[in-house]
Amino acid sequence: MKTRFIVLLALAGVVRPCQGAVDGIAYFEREIRPILVRHCYECHSTDSKVKGGLRLDSREGVEAGGDHGAILVKGDPEASRVIVAVRYQDGDLQMPPSNPLSREQVSKLEHWIAMGAPDPRISSRTNQGRLEGMSPSEGRRFWSFQPLASVGIPDRQSPFIQNSIDRFVLETLEEKQLRPASRADKTTLIRRVTQDLTGLPPTAGEITAFLSDESPNAFERVVERLLSSPHYGVRWGRHWLDVARYADSNGLDENIGFGNAWRYRDYVVQSFNDDKPYDQFLIEQLAGDLVPGANQETLTATGFLQLGPKVLAEPDVEKLQWDVIDEQLDTMGKTFLGMTFGCARCHDHKFDPIKQTDYYGLAAIFKGTRTFGGENMGAIKFWYEHSIASEEDKARLKEVDAELKNLNSAASAYKNKAVSRIRTEARANAVEYLVACTQFDSSMPLTDLARIAAPKALHPRILHHCRKHLEYHREDPFFADWHRYADEGKVEALRDHYASLFEKAEKALALARKEDAKMTSLKDEQLERARAALDDKAGFLAVPTVDADAFGEETLAEYFRLLAVARAFESTAPDAPALMGVGDGEVVDTVPLLIRGDWKRRGREVARAVPQVMRWNGEGPPFQRETSGRLELARWMVDPRHPLTARVMVNRLWGWHFGAGLVASTENFGVMGDRPSHPELLDWLARYFVQSGWSIKAMHRLILGSGTWQMASHHPKESEYQAMDPENRWLWKQNLRRLSAEQIRDSVLAVSGRLDRCLGGKTLPLRNRQFVFNHTSEDHTTYDSLRRAIYLPVIRNHLYPFFQQFDFPDPTMPTGVRQETVIAPQALVMLNDPLMLDSATALAETILGGHETFEDRLQAIYLRCLGRVPTKAEVERGGEFIGIVTARHSVRKAWALYGQGLFASNGFLYLK
Amino acid sequence: MTVLHPGYTRRRMLQTAAAGFGGMVLNALLASETNPQRAKQSQVPARARRMVFLFMKGGPSHVDTFDPKPLLDRDHGKPLPFDLPEVTFAKQGNLLKSPWTFHRHGASGLPVSELFPLTAQHIDDLCLLRSVHGTNPAHGGAALKLHTGSDQFVRPSFGSWITYGLGSENENLPAFITICPTLAHGGVNNWGAAFLPSHCQGTPIGNASQSASQVAVQHIANARTSAELQREQLKLITGFNRDFNDSTAPDPVLEGRLNSYELAFRMQASMPELQDFSGESRSIRKLYGIDDPVTEDFGRQCLMARRFLERGVRFVQVTHSDSHVQWDQHSNLYQGHTKNAAEVDRPIAGFLADLKARGLLEDTLVLWGGEFGRTPTVQGTDGRDHNPHGFSMWMAGGGVKGGFAYGATDDYGYYAAENKMHVHDLHATALHLLGLDHEQLTYRYAGRDFRLTDVEGRVAKAIVA
DSSP: OHHHHHHHHHHHTOOOOOHHHHHHHHHIIIIIHHHHHHHTTTTBSTTSOBGGGOOOSSHHHHHHOBTTBOSOOTTOGGGOHHHHHHTTOBTTBOSSSSSOOOHHHHHHHHHHHHTTOOOOOOOSOSSTTOOOOOOHHHHTTSGGGSOOOOOOOOOOOOTTOSSHHHHHHHHHHHHTTOOOOOBOOHHHHHHHHHHHHHSSOOOHHHHHHHHHOOSTTHHHHHHHHHHTSHHHHHHHHHHHHHHTTOOSBOOSSSOBBOTTHHHHHHHHHHHHHTTOOHHHHHHHHHHTTTSTTOOHHHHHHTHHHHOSOOOTTOSOHHHHHHHHHHHHHHHHIIIIIOOOGGGGTTSSOSSSSOOHHHHHHHHHHHHTEEOEEEEEETTEEEEOEEEOOOHHHHHHHHHHHHHHHHHHHHHHHHHHHHHHHHHHHHHHTHHHHHHHGGGSOTTOOHHHHHHHHGGGTOOHHHHHHHHHHHHHTTTOHHHHHHHHHHHHTOHHHHHHHHHHHHHHHHHHHHHHHHHOTTOOOOSSHHHHHHHHHHHOTTSTTOOOSSHHHHSOHHHHHHHHHHHHHHHHHHHHSOOOOEEEOOEEOSOOSEEEEEGGGOTTSEEEEEESOOOGGGOTTSOOOOOOSSSOSHHHHHHHHTSTTOSSHHHHHHHHHHHHHHSSOSSSOTTOOSTTSOOOSSHHHHHHHHHHHHHTTSOHHHHHHHHHTSTTTTBOSSOTTHHHHHHHOTTOTTOSSOOOEEOOHHHHHHHHHHHTTOOBOOOOSOOOSSOTTOBSOSTTOOOOOOOOOOBOGGGSOOOTTSOOHHHHHTTOOOTTSOOSSOOOOOOHHHHHHHHHOHHHHHHHHHHHHHHHHHOOSHHHHHHHHHHHHHSSOOOHHHHHHHHHHHHHHHTTSOHHHHHHHHHHHHHTSHHHHEEO | OOOOOTTOOHHHHHHHHTTSSSSHHHHHHHHSTTOTTOOOOOSSOOSOSEEEEEEETTOOOGGGTTOOOHHHHHTTTSOOSSOOOSSOSSOOOSBOOOSSOEEEETTTTEEEETTOTTGGGGGGGEEEEEEEEOSOOSHHHHHHHHHHSOSSSOOOOHHHHHHHHHOOSOTTSOSEEEESOOSSTTGGGGTOOTTSOGGGSOEEESOTTSOTTTOOOTTOOOSSSOHHHHHHHHHHHHHHHHHHHHHSOOOHHHHHHHHHHHHHHHHHHHHHHHHOGGGSOHHHHHHTTTTSTTTHHHHHHHHHHHHHHHTTOSEEEEEEOOSSOTTOOSSOHHHHHHHHHHHHHHHHHHHHHHHHHTTOGGGEEEEEEOSOEEEEEEETTTEEEEEOSSEEEEEESTTBOTTEEEOEEOTTSSSEEESOEEHHHHHHHHHHHTTOOTTTOEEEETTEEEETTTTOOOOOGGGBO
């Protein structure tokens, strides 16, 4: 030890200290350093981890303290946090976390601090390897925070060019020495554009009309027709719902129905159909309750902030609030600004110029926003809703609630009666149960045990429990007798013993009740034990808690029927009309910065503000005292000078048209996101968007009208180009796209003539806040509706399996571009899902009913499913297949199998 | 196997790789030097090749099963002599002693309560973890934390991480199967792959509301078309797809879809066989308690699990649940735990015995437990509240010390006190046993390297044999 001390002194190069200090340092070396090394360094040293920002491997570290500030006061152990921690006095501050120090070690630390915490260690490295994001001023030089560039359109000539987009694309292609693919043929284009804008296949009539329209603006006319179809909003509204993480149930812990979410969904569809300017659309979603002239429509829009999953049963209300704010901030940031603000909850962003203070500046706005209502249902808190119920509605609701209560009570009364009947019977047979238990040991299977129960009409499950109960009560004075008799084989004595005890106890109780009707216990100790055993609902005659274990088939069926009646009533019962959204709560100017995001550790106060890096003129908007500040925030976001809002949205639109954005990471325009493949085009599009009055339909016309969008999805020099640009970032062809889950389903229904095109309204078969499933795991949601897929329930935690398999996005976070995976379960769906089988049958019937010859039928089925006529080879093979099947099965079966085969084919599932 | 075009990207590759259930393609791909995000080869020697999690939904009480507390008996009815946590799920009263007695078992002499007499016979193979603790006192949060490491964000399930890290050993079956999972409290997120490639997601077989004898993988059968006709149809589809693929550029995704139908067809054939126990002997059925209505359901789950594990499925979860409150005895602790233990004790004991007899136990890591334990204090008159602050789980096989108790709660069983093992530590330890370093098993998503254990996790090396 001594040698080591000297070496250390030499290394540290300190001047020779006076004697007292040497003693202190010797004490440190002998007693304290080993404690630190063994118990603290693992989490608090430069070489391993620096938890809580605290380094205990150098004097500077010890003196600097951690995120909470100082850990010790030299000379005063009682005032030192480190002593509180090692004494395990405070439930939230216990160190080391797993193994407390011994009493002796604690007192050594106390002594050391009392000495003034002498410490010879000098650190050679501090703060090294700590990852930090850019500063706001560096950040402003990063591409996405720079103002939108005012770019000139490149001067290019080529038959490829149809509008300005193509000039930018061509310029890049030429730089990379690539050439664009040729224009897709008209058959391909009509299918592509119809699916792109409406999510449905073109009808045979629409195909023929387009193919025969030779006019130069034939394609534009198709685009206009589709843009004015209400099904345009269904398709593009759904894109937005991906971003808005739309769902009809909460998910997370307590999965209860969002009975009013559908109003937000319909609002989105309508907004797209109306070509609502995007700036207005954004403001309504963030601050629709605060805009001048706020109305039902704008209040509904605030559902955007309310739709997130929440831990509704979280017992710590403050944690819940901060978690919800985090969810709102993160969603808002990703959706509108392509920023991952969530990362800055606990520390400055590790990559982006977003500081923790920026996070709390925004959080203060949401802290003043009301997301929860005052009510709750047990542990489950209610999210906020704007009520729009009239007095009449409320009166009607009272009736509905009363009726529901009646139905539920009918079920529970039936059950309680059945249980008490079983209990009474068991009580009457108490002795028989005890006697029967002598015939088997506690491990006998229930099937064998039932043979013992049957002759005496005992309930096998009660008998089973009774035997276990006896086993667990060997020491119980009342049941010890049973064991004694049973061990000696004296069954009759056992019977007499308990029969007489129970009889006497019953009599004594009846007698006692004559004197005092409320009497529940007996004075005699032994009789009281007998009474207690008989009356104990969880005792030796406990009725099984699981319905199916307790009741016979008939009783069970009747009870389940009553429950189903109540549930069916509830699922379709009207709710109080209300708009799921947010309002202003208790408005605050500042919130405390939470150290490491921990709501129990409050740091300095941070005022409402927008992130520093995005303040183009050095300042953000001023915030009014009276309101939360969401309106100011939203208006600031749609200021044409904002570097992100327009870029992020045009990139989304591009991504939905091409399958990949110009910035591939649609939710992340930060340092870890992708860089734009065509930065000038992106900025030009963003400016165009703002200048068009934020018109989304104008962007569709522009993009769809471009030669770029209209290119074929394969290229004559495919493999050469593939090697150079495998992801087609430079846009030398259109991407081959797989249909989305909704497109597959809706197209299958459409071509088989089964699709119900009705729009809007509540479609969730749950009342507001009704449990999707509680503990039961019984999900009663059905998906057999034939309406468009956007109207099928989106149940968090248990998505429609068809959606789940075909890459429907996780409805808990914003998704800009969906995945297009190929997994074997998709094949199982295509081969076996009744949706496919029923649709194929319907398709076969339509084809057979409408066409006589094989050739006509095949042509019709091809046109419907693939949007083209079959080739000669396809006709031949089709004939073979129909021949093979009809040899032993019906013609209808043959065509159904053939049609289903077409659904499952790449020609159906992919868009060229 | 598909010949991969050299120019294709990882994203495209992953899409294709996932067309198979196995991770063989994926592993080959991930191992390639050109892929910067490959699952890193671990330096940790693997002690287990596969894992099974016996999940007791609702939160079994540790002080009534594997963590006896003599002081709890002594001080029954008295107040807890130290502070309750700042936030509790429900209102709690005074100390409540266990209604059950503990007996010592095996050479190790470790005590187990009379609720688990048969499992107790395997005590010398069990490694009791008596100091597990989590952070969330609600079912949803705690179940998500246990399954995914996060109660706030949607993150991959630990079965998905293991699948991602190790791939599958069977090309015709999913690498991660969850039998009769509960849909409540996290639901699909408890077996979801989140941002990991989709082949890492758990394949559910039924759910907790269904009887184990009735469950099947979704869409695994077609009641209307015979296998023979379906074969014809498959040929037809293959023909369509070959034509289509010839008309486009060579694309591994399209090739992948071609193969996916073949694989689906093979899975369709192999799944029912796996769930069919007619080939199992009477003594095996008895061992798992399939002949007894009390134990049948969980017994079937366990036997199915053994059959999957035997065929190279990497991670299997079975869930003991029912349509009521499961192990969640806020009241009626005595009756509820009596019933629950009776349903699982024999199947668990049988499962362990069977694994051992087949030589599978040594490289199969078995984990038992719920999302939290229960309080030593009473709720109402005869229940116990949720307790995430200290509870017991156990492991067996897979390189852990048998007949060993790791860590401890305080004298009454409220807080983890010695060798505390946070859920993150549990994850780190399980990965370690499977040969995966929890700090190196990362996946880059949205610009960040994600880990199962986030920035936490310590391997409890003391439990490794």
